[in-house]
Amino acid sequence: MKDAVATAAGSDLYVTLEPCCHYGRTGPCTEAIIAAGVSRVVVGCLDPNPQVAGGGILALQRAGLAVEAGVLQFACERLIAGHATFMRRGLPYVVWSYAMTMDGKVATAAGESRWITGERARSEVHRLRRTVDAVAVGIGTVLADDPRLTPRPAGTGPAPYRLVFDSKARLPLDSALLAEAVGQVVVFVSEDAPAARCRALRDAGALVIEAGKARVSAAAALRTAADQLDVREVLLESGPELSASFLAEGLVDEIVCFVSGKLFGGRDAPGPCGGAGIRLPADAPAAKITRMRRFDEDVALYGLLASEDGKES
Ligand SMILES: NC(=O)c1ccc[n+]([C@@H]2O[C@H](COP(=O)([O-])OP(=O)(O)OC[C@H]3O[C@@H](n4cnc5c(N)ncnc54)[C@H](OP(=O)(O)O)[C@@H]3O)[C@@H](O)[C@H]2O)c1
Structure with missing residues (x-):
């Protein structure tokens, strides 16, 4: 806005998120917009921050600007999902991503999971890593796969934090995670x-951050990541055990499930989610599948889970 001020008089301004009307880290955007002489503002979606929540639009209208609000609401809400989830629940937005075979396995009975999908699907995972503030796994995945969890190629922004849920601090000192500086x-x-x-x-x-008594509490860890590290979006790439905790605690907002045509078989080969599971199919939580994409021989299903406040974030 500052850079545009000289040429903004009489212009139309298009914004993803409702301009703020309060003092936070910066002053109110509404005041800057009014001072710049903008005459019309098109707003993608309202700000769920209770300090704004429609107040930004009202301030602009009171100053005589024409405002169109809520255009492309759904698409813009996805763009601000991290901010919205933090405002509503004090937690980051979590995208759980995993690759499974057509018979529903994320590893062989021997614990091997490299590779289930082909190169194009794997490069989609790297793209997802470039869109988040943090990538998360449990120590089980680190011990089995020794991953780096970096986006490759790197993105233009800061590299995502690499979060390990590791109650007993078992992360090996010679792990690829620690060897990689990014x-x-x-x-x-x-x-x-x-x-x-x-x-x-x-x-x-x-x-190293403590979060939980005998075992790391997934919710406490996520809250700390949001509060202390400004993490707003997390890509969860864990194995079945940590994924089960995230799901059971209602911490997953979105799922990206890659499916390959491979068949691993094996009654001891794990599926994507461990834990006790549910008894009756009728009681199952269900993701709303919003999209399906093909990556050469693999497919990816994208789904949204309703969050606790009933909204699909
Ligand atoms: N295909 C795929 O997309 C994919 C992705 C990832 C992994 N995998 C495969 O999955 C297997 C590893 O599975 P995994 O279940 O052991 O991996 P994981 O879920 O990543 O890690 C599990 C470990 O996380 C720790 N943890 C810390 N806090 C936890 C909490 N609140 N709830 C649950 N666990 C918590 C636990 O150890 P502590 O209690 O000691 O902390 C637990 O043993 C490997 O074979 C790997 O190759 C496949």
Whole structure:
């Protein structure tokens, strides 16, 4: 806005999010827009921040500007999903992504999962990593796969944090995660994690944060990531155990499920979600499948889960 002021008089302004009308890290956008002489503002979606929530639009209208609100509401809400989820629930928006075979397995019975999908599907995962503030896994995935969790190629913005849910601070000091400098590694540990291990991880460059007593609390860790690290969107790339906790606690907002034509078989080969599961199909939570895309021989299904406040975020 500052850069546009000289040429903004009488112009139409198109914005994704309702301009703010309160003092936060910066002054109210509405005042800058009015001062610049903009005559019409087209707003993609309202700001769920209770300090704004329609107040920005009202301020513009009171100053005599023409305002069109709520155009492309659905598409714009997805663009601000991280901000909206944080405003509504104090949590980041979580996209759970996994790859499974056509018989519903995320690893072989021997624990091998590389690779289930082909190169194009895997490059879509790297694109997703470039869109989030943090990528998250459980220690089980680190021990099995030794992933780097970096977007490759890197994006233009800051590299996402790499979050590891690791109650006992078992992350190996020689892991690829710690060897790779791009993207701060954050290890969420429990209060019971051995102090010496936590110290060693800190010395190796990780940020070690306590979140939970005997086991890391997924919700507490996410809240801390949002509050302390400004994390608004997380890509969850965990195995079945941590994914089950996220789902059971209602922390997943969106699912990206890659399906390949491979068949692993094996009664001990895991599916995407562990835990006890539910008993009756009628009781199952259901994602609303919004999109399907093909990546060469693989497909991806994109689905939304209704969040606790009843809104699809
Ligand atoms: N195909 C795919 O998309 C895909 C993706 C990822 C992994 N995998 C496969 O999945 C397998 C690993 O599965 P996994 O279930 O062990 O991996 P995981 O879910 O990533 O990690 C599980 C570990 O996370 C820790 N954890 C910390 N807080 C937790 C919480 N609140 N709830 C649950 N767990 C928590 C637990 O260990 P502590 O209690 O010690 O902290 C737990 O054992 C490997 O074979 C891997 O290849 C496949």
